[in-house]
Amino acid sequence: MVLVYRMPAKPTAGRVAVWRQLKKIGAISLQQSVCVFPDKQEVRRELDEIIRRVAESGGEWHLLPLRPPTPPERGKLVAQFREQTARQYLEIIENCEVNFQKEIEFETFRKNLTYVEAEEIRIEFEKIVEWFERVLVRDWFGAPNQQEARAWLERCHGLVHQFEAAVYEAEQNGTFGEGGPAWAQGDGAPSGGRPQSLATRSS
Template identity: 50%
Template sequence: MTFGEVPDERFLLLVYRVPSSTSRARVAVWRELKRMGALYVQQAVCVLPDRPGVRERLGKIRARIGELEGESMHFVLDKVEEQERHMLVTSFKENSAKEYAEIVEECETKFFKEIEFERFRENYTFEEAEEIRQDLEKLKRWLRKVEERDWMGAPGRDVATAKVAECEQLLEAFEADVYERVGGSEQG
């Protein structure tokens, strides 16, 4: 069975256990692994591509698991069957594509609407422009994080990048309008 062009990728497998006395510890480990872009194959078992920096970050998470009185085992998967490798690559791509789609949705349903609403209200204040600027910075950070863990070149990156750029253009136009309306009157 052939699946087309799937890179001959080495993967890292992490199997861990964190004491069940508190969900806080389990959630903290899960959250950090998800931030890295880990793909969970079942509870407390995840896979990451063997890429520069990943082993070091994984080592820190394993140390944290130890501090939480948990245990972990780390394996390097040198040889992964083509079908499983294809499934892993596809799953990584799907995860990243979903995140890119969420960024696009955030731009279209919240950011664009926020600027439209403030224009409708004629709320041309420096404070409002600054608040929207902070929202844009959050979107940019989110996009950078998704790009960093987009191990397999998922679809949607270009669309998400374009939408965030469109957000920036809308904000710059709004800021220009704020300056024109109140910029001179705030000096004094």
């Protein structure tokens, strides 16, 4: 399917909202205000909301069927979809490696082994999982980096369990237990200091 739309230049809030919604459902832009989607029922349902917003903002739109493209053209479209989704998987991997893992290292180093911190870490992990699931449902053509992102989620899940076990042991014994994460043992602080807020790119 192809969506062609036009919206008033002002106010910009409506244009930005439509752009964000189109990105969220996995559209690729052929040019400004011309987007392509696979013809799938779930995509059509979400397009209804986008079209309604375009109309309410005083814009115009056309949703057109796309006849089967030639093999070379189909290859170009599929490559664009795969590249877009692969970048999103890479962002998840970066978030796991640079932010989430470092956050657990930092909190363990400063012995912030509390139930409150454990709950915050689990909530942030669940946000990353939800982010991955949103990308996965739009991965129509098997984009690269999916398996690596999945592996990082499994690794982070293990780190969450290790941190929770360390919190439990600390509360039971009043000390930092030897059963804490292996990378937490040692005298040096984790490099780079406290990481930025987790899952900041998941919106």
